[in-house]
Amino acid sequence: MRKIFTVGILTAFSFELLAGGFQINQQSHKATGMGGAFTGLCIDASSIFYNPGGLYKLKGHQFTGGFTLIDPHVSLQTDANDNIDQTTGNATPFHFYYSGQFINEKLRIGFGVNNQFGSSSSFDDDWEGRFIVQNIGLQTFMFQPTVSYAILDEKLSIGAGFVYTAGNFHYEKGVPLASKDNEYGKATLSGSGNAMGFNVGVFSTPYKLEKEDYVFSVSVGLDYRHKLKMDLDNGNVDFTDIPSSLRDKFPESTGFTSSLTLPAVASGGIALTYEKPEKIKVDLLYDLTRTFWSSYDTLAFDFENADTPDSKTPKNWEDVFVHRIGLNITYKEFISIRGGIYMDQSPIPDGRVSPELPDNSHTGYTAGIGVNITDNISVDLSYLRSAFERPNASLTTEGFTASYRRIVNVYGIGINVKFGENKTTQAPSIE
Amino acid sequence: MNNNFITMKNILSIFILSLTVLGCTKTQFEDRVKNTGSIDVSNYVSVGNSLTQGFQDNGLYAETQAWSYPALIAQQMKLANPNMPDFKQPIAIGNGSGYMHLEYIDNEITPIRPDDPTYGGPYREDPTWPDWQDYVKGPKYNNLGIAGIQLRNAIGLDNNQRIYNHVFLDGISTFNIQGNPYARFLDWGDSPLLFGTPKEYVDHVRESNATFFTNWLGNNDVLGYATSGGDEGEFTIPFVGTFKASELTPVAEFRQKYDSVLSALTVNGAKGVCATIPDVTSIPLFNTVTLESLGKDIWIYENDGSTKRLAEQGDLILLTALEEIEDNGKGTENDPLPHTLVLDKAEAKRAQDHTILLNNEIKGLAAKYGVPVVDTYEILKTFESGMKMSGIDLNIKYVEGGLFSLDGVHPNPKGYAIVANEFIKVINQSYNANIPLIDITRYRSVIFPN
Numbered sequence: 095m096r097k098i099f100t101v102g103i104l105t106a107f108s109f110e111l112l113a114g115g116f117q118i119n120q121q122s123h124k125a126t127g128m129g130g131a132f133t134g135l136c137i138d139a140s141s142i143f144y145n146p147g148g149l150y151k152l153k154g155h156q157f158t159g160g161f162t163l164i165d166p167h168v169s170l171q172t173d174a175n176d177n178i179d180q181t182t183g184n185a186t187p188f189h190f191y192y193s194g195q196f197i198n199e200k201l202r203i204g205f206g207v208n209n210q211f212g213s214s215s216s217f218d219d220d221w222e223g224r225f226i227v228q229n230i231g232l233q234t235f236m237f238q239p240t241v242s243y244a245i246l247d248e249k250l251s252i253g254a255g256f257v258y259t260a261g262n263f264h265y266e267k268g269v270p271l272a273s274k275d276n277e278y279g280k281a282t283l284s285g286s287g288n289a290m291g292f293n294v295g296v297f298s299t300p301y302k303l304e305k306e307d308y309v310f311s312v313s314v315g316l317d318y319r320h321k322l323k324m325d326l327d328n329g330n331v332d333f334t335d336i337p338s339s340l341r342d343k344f345p346e347s348t349g350f351t352s353s354l355t356l357p358a359v360a361s362g363g364i365a366l367t368y369e370k371p372e373k374i375k376v377d378l379l380y381d382l383t384r385t386f387w388s389s390y391d392t393l394a395f396d397f398e399n400a401d402t403p404d405s406k407t408p409k410n411w412e413d414v415f416v417h418r419i420g421l422n423i424t425y426k427e428f429i430s431i432r433g434g435i436y437m438d439q440s441p442i443p444d445g446r447v448s449p450e451l452p453d454n455s456h457t458g459y460t461a462g463i464g465v466n467i468t469d470n471i472s473v474d475l476s477y478l479r480s481a482f483e484r485p486n487a488s489l490t491t492e493g494f495t496a497s498y499r500r501i502v503n504v505y506g507i508g509i510n511v512k513f514g515e516n517k518t519t520q521a522p523s524i525e
Numbered sequence: 526m527n528n529n530f531i532t533m534k535n536i537l538s539i540f541i542l543s544l545t546v547l548g549c550t551k552t553q554f555e556d557r558v559k560n561t562g563s564i565d566v567s568n569y570v571s572v573g574n575s576l577t578q579g580f581q582d583n584g585l586y587a588e589t590q591a592w593s594y595p596a597l598i599a600q601q602m603k604l605a606n607p608n609m610p611d612f613k614q615p616i617a618i619g620n621g622s623g624y625m626h627l628e629y630i631d632n633e634i635t636p637i638r639p640d641d642p643t644y645g646g647p648y649r650e651d652p653t654w655p656d657w658q659d660y661v662k663g664p665k666y667n668n669l670g671i672a673g674i675q676l677r678n679a680i681g682l683d684n685n686q687r688i689y690n691h692v693f694l695d696g697i698s699t700f701n702i703q704g705n706p707y708a709r710f711l712d713w714g715d716s717p718l719l720f721g722t723p724k725e726y727v728d729h730v731r732e733s734n735a736t737f738f739t740n741w742l743g744n745n746d747v748l749g750y751a752t753s754g755g756d757e758g759e760f761t762i763p764f765v766g767t768f769k770a771s772e773l774t775p776v777a778e779f780r781q782k783y784d785s786v787l788s789a790l791t792v793n794g795a796k797g798v799c800a801t802i803p804d805v806t807s808i809p810l811f812n813t814v815t816l817e818s819l820g821k822d823i824w825i826y827e828n829d830g831s832t833k834r835l836a837e838q839g840d841l842i843l844l845t846a847l848e849e850i851e852d853n854g855k856g857t858e859n860d861p862l863p864h865t866l867v868l869d870k871a872e873a874k875r876a877q878d879h880t881i882l883l884n885n886e887i888k889g890l891a892a893k894y895g896v897p898v899v900d901t902y903e904i905l906k907t908f909e910s911g912m913k914m915s916g917i918d919l920n921i922k923y924v925e926g927g928l929f930s931l932d933g934v935h936p937n938p939k940g941y942a943i944v945a946n947e948f949i950k951v952i953n954q955s956y957n958a959n960i961p962l963i964d965i966t967r968y969r970s971v972i973f974p975n
Contacts, residue, residue: 169552174964177554222964225916270917270927272969337973339629493913499552 116213116232116451117359117385120162121189123508126476127462128420129434131381133315133363136297138510139191142206142240145317145363146253147295149202149242152193154515159190160474160508168215170449170496172222178496180449181216193242195514202242206255210236210319211356215450224268226492227450228280234261234322234356238293248302254294259322261354262286269344273337279344283395285329285352289322313365321358321389327351331397342401349398358386363418372427379420379434387411387441407491410446414439420460430464432476447487452498456482462506470512478504559605562958564796566602566609570667570735571595572786574745576944577670578707581930581937584624584639585617585672585707586651589930592938595668595739597945597963598952605960614668615661615710622706623650625931627924629974634924636931658709669729672707675745677774679726680785684717689768691716691723718765727782731789738790738797739948741901743783743887746774747880748934751805754843754865755872773879780886787894798951799891800899801884805876807905809923810933811841811868819850824861827869833861839870844923844933897955899947914943915966927970938968 122140125132132140136148139158164187168180189208196203214231217223237260242253262285269279295317302311329352333344363381394406420434440453447453458480466472481501488495571577571593578585579593590596591614599612623639626648637644653660671694678694681687695713696704704713711729715721749771750757758770790797805811816823816836823836836842836856846866849855856862868876884902891898908928911920920926923933928940936944942965949960 165550167550167552169554171554171557172964173962176556176961179553222915222966225966267916270966270970272972273975274972275975277969338975339627339634339973491913492916494915497554499554501550501552503550 116211118162118164118187118209118212120164120187120476120478120504120506121208121210122158122191123160123162123462123474123476123506124422124430124432124464125420126162126478126504126506127432127434127460127464127474128377128379128422129381129418129436129458129460130416131363131379131418131420131434131436133295133317133361133381133383134297134313134365135363135367135377135379136313136315139193139204139206140189141253141295142191142193142204142238142255143189143208143210143293145295145297145315145361146204146240146242146255146293147251147297147317148313148315149193149204149240149253150200150244150247150251150297152202152512153195154512155192155194156510156512157190157192158508158510160188160506162187162189162504162506165503165505167501168452169499170452172494172496175222178217178221178223181218182214183216185212185214187212193240200244200247200251202240202253204240204242204255206236206238206240208236209234211261213451217449223449223492223494225270225278226448226489226494227265227267229266230264230450232261232263232354234259234324240293248299251297252295253297254292257291257293257319257322259289259291259324259356260286261288261324261356263326263354269333269336271337271340271344273335276335276337279336280334281331281344282334283329283331283350285326285350287324287326287328287353289324289356291320291322293317293319307370309367309369309371311367313367315361315363315365317361317363319359321386322356323353324356325351325353329395343399344402345399348402350395352393352395354393355390357389360384360386374426375422375424377420377422379418379422381416381418381420383416383418384413385416385441386413388413410443411441412443414441424464428466430462432460432462432464434460436460438480445488445490447484447498448489448492449494449496449498452484452487452496452500454482454484454487454498454500456480472510474506474508474510476504476506476508478502478506557959557961559959559961561602561606561609561960562953562956564952564956564958565736566599566606568667568734568736569595569599569602569609569612569738570730570733570790571598571670571739571741572730572790573670573739573741574674575670575672575707575935576744577668577739577741578672579614579668579670579941580672580707581932581935581941582624582626583930583932583935584620584622586621586624587616587619589938589941590614590616590621592941592968593668593670594941594945594948595670597942598739598948599667601945601949601960601963605958612667613664615666617651617657618653618660619651620648620654621651621657622654624648627931627971627974634974636924654706657706661710662712665733666710667733669711669726669733671705671711671726673705673745674708674726674742675749675774676742676782676786677746677778679730679742680782681723681725682778682781685766685768687717687723687725688762688765690725692718692762693770694726695723718762727785727789730786731792734793735790735795735797736793738795739800740786740790740797740896741800741899742786743779743802743883746779746883747802747805747876750879751868751873751876752810752843752934754863754867755869755875756865773875774883776879776882776886779883780890783886783890784893787890787896791894791896796956797896798899798948798955799887799896800948801887801902802880803901803905804880805868806841806873807909807921808934809921809926809929810844811873812921813844813923813933814842814847814850823850823856824858825856825867825869826861826864830864833858836862836867837870839873841868841873843867897951899951901944901947904947915964917966919943924971931971937970939965939970942968
């Protein structure tokens with residue numbers, strides 16, 4: 095019998111990794127301990143990220159660096175399987191910031207490096223959803239040279255930085271085509287790209303009450319980080335274990351182009367600070383953050399090989415708000431105890447919940463401590479926990495429904511070094 | 526500093542201690558409670574045709590018979606009730622009847638029949654197949670599916686019908702007339718043609734003493750007509766009469782016989798599930814070879830073959846006509862396609878309308894006996910526009926659609942797993958059972974050639 099039918103096999107390449115949980119909000123372990131509310135407070139160099147407008151508050155030369163250990167645990171239950179565990183390993187993003195005082199009291203020049211977005215997920219090789227995702231990982235590095243200037247001293251300062259981003263991702267999934275030798279094939283995609291954006295902030299302390307034995311002040315901040323559209327022009331996909339009769343569609347290797355948009359983030363924050371010098375300092379913080387996930391509307395893969403079907407998946411995510419509340423109590427300028435809470439809305443609507451990064455609106459809790467080891471060196475520890483359950487959540491585009499449980503513990507350690515605080519002119523070279 | 530250091534140590538210890546308490550990371554779901562609800566699975570019996578027997582790729586062979594939908598249902602029931610006895614099937618040995626496969630020839634994916642002289646080789650009929658009865662006849666089986674059987678063959682309403690059914694199922698060894706090769710695992714008694722007492726299918730059904738049953742009979746009462754291109758397959762048994770092997774089973778006869786089968790199944794109070802007949806236009810045998818796919822005009826013989834005309838939109842050219850068109854040059858004005866290879870528009874409408882009538886009978890009678898129905902007619906319709914399950918694209922297209930085997934009529938292993946899940950869903954819902962569904966990704970679709 096001759097063949098006249100065409101084998102028009104489609105394989106969609108789609109993932110939901112750029113979801114709420116993909117945003118790494120632990121960019122300072124002081125901030126993390128306080129629910130991530132840091133737009134209206136500037137007490138270390140991580141304001142390079144949270145609000146470069148506030149750098150005026152940092153005297154001399156200050157360095158903040160830190161590591162984060164993200165320990166995610168995700169389990170699924172489907173109609174066919176009682177329990178499936180993700181095999182995802184831990185992630186260890188880092189951050190480093192420097193803010194230096196130059197020329198005069200008003201000018202700060204700084205630099206930041208961090209991983210603002212990133213995540214990975216993996217599953218056992220033969221798991222039920224292997225034709226949706228097997229392994230996936232996305233990593234981004236942001237480099238941000240920053241300038242800040244206090245126009246009206248405490249009343250108004252501004253800051254801005256260019257954000258250069260380099261990112262890479264890999265994505266592996268099964269291709270449901272059986273041959274005599276293999277039960278199914280596999281597609282492994284990888285790509286990298288970069289993007290330019292910016293981060294601008296405004297900071298102000300409009301109210302300050304200075305009494306004999308205490309100081310009370312109110313600070314506010316606004317920050318906007320622009321979206322980052324990463325073009326992946328040099329992507330590559332390897333198809334393995336494909337029946338040779340379908341090699342024209344799924345060659346050993348071919349290129350692709352795609353793009354990923356990391357969303358814009360706007361935050362407004364307020365900080366109330368009460369301080370009895372050398373005795374106690376209390377900061378109460380509130381941040382409202384809007385993440386513009388809706389800019390990420392389509393995930394498309396355009397393959398170099400003409401016979402490989404291109405893949406295009408609409409995303410239609412929603413912009414979300416996050417509320418953050420934080421509290422810091424510093425005792426005798428030596429030790430700080432921190433606590434916080436945040437309420438995170440999920441950008442993923444019902445019907446779009448995917449196994450690699452199931453997300454749900456949830457409340458997270460944070461705690462932290464900071465210790466001033468010497469006058470110039472301090473250490474911060476932070477802990478964040480978020481847990482949620484999302485029953486019977488579907489990914490309709492893939493025909494996959496599961497109940498999800500996710501617990502994420504995040505541990506952080508950061509170190510701060512400062513010097514030249516009292517020198518208001520002629521800053522020492524930092525090299 | 527010393528004091529401070531002690532304070533710091535204390536605070537750190539408290540902090541770390543609270544992390545270990547808070548840091549519980551158990552997300553695992555407990556195993557769900559599984560049970561078979563109000564049904565008794567100590568003797569699950571499946572009744573039906575080729576679909577029930579596990580037929581696919583135009584053959585009955587050991588590998589895929591193990592994945593017949595009743596075997597898959599039983600496999601899942603056993604997860605809910607480990608004491609359930611093994612589900613026994615009359616399994617063909619090795620290649621059994623032989624089966625179709627795909628080859629990659631001249632850059633084309635080509636379906637190959639088992640008797641193909643060049644490529645059939647490893648897929649051809651098993652050496653044991655001619656004597657299969659010697660291997661399987663005797664034991665009592667849970668799976669009573671017989672490829673090719675129509676509901677109307679299950680019981681004879683008069684002596685002529687009994688003779689016909691017996692010839693169809695058992696043949697007449699005296700005259701060396703072969704019966705249905707797939708029915709050889711059952712004992713059919715003596716031929717009424719020779720004044721013997723036959724054993725009818727409904728007798729086997731009754732004697733199975735099922736405690737639970739699935740009944741998916743009726744497909745061939747329409748499909749026989751459709752796959753013959755609307756030819757009613759008239760033939761004569763000498764001295765007995767004329768029969769129509771592939772006519773659409775009349776509704777009244779269907780009603781009476783379906784009632785008899787359900788009555789035989791429920792005689793001991795067994796519970797069960799019935800299933801409807803899918804629409805013929807939902808299967809690749811009828812929707813693969815089209816005027817668009819051929820890209821040329823095709824002449825066909827209409828009705829009984831007396832008139833010829835150009836094929837139009839709505840005439841369903843059988844998949845099996847492809848070889849006649851491509852290799853033997855049929856379909857021209859001088860040499861139109863035989864009417865047995867085309868279900869023309871009017872015939873297709875008859876088959877479709879008749880399917881709806883018979884399905885109404887199935888639903889009505891099932892309701893009468895309090896038996897829930899798996900509406901495979903509707904389920905297959907939902908696949909017509911394509912859908913995704915666990916990331917796999919599934920539709921009703923031939924080869925690429927992922928549901929059907931190479932004969933274009935019967936599901937492939939994944940298709941059968943989906944069928945089994947649909948039965949399980951109805952069982953769970955109707956009988957308060959908690960039988961786990963099948964992970965369909967564990968079952969393959971067609972095997973593509975290298």
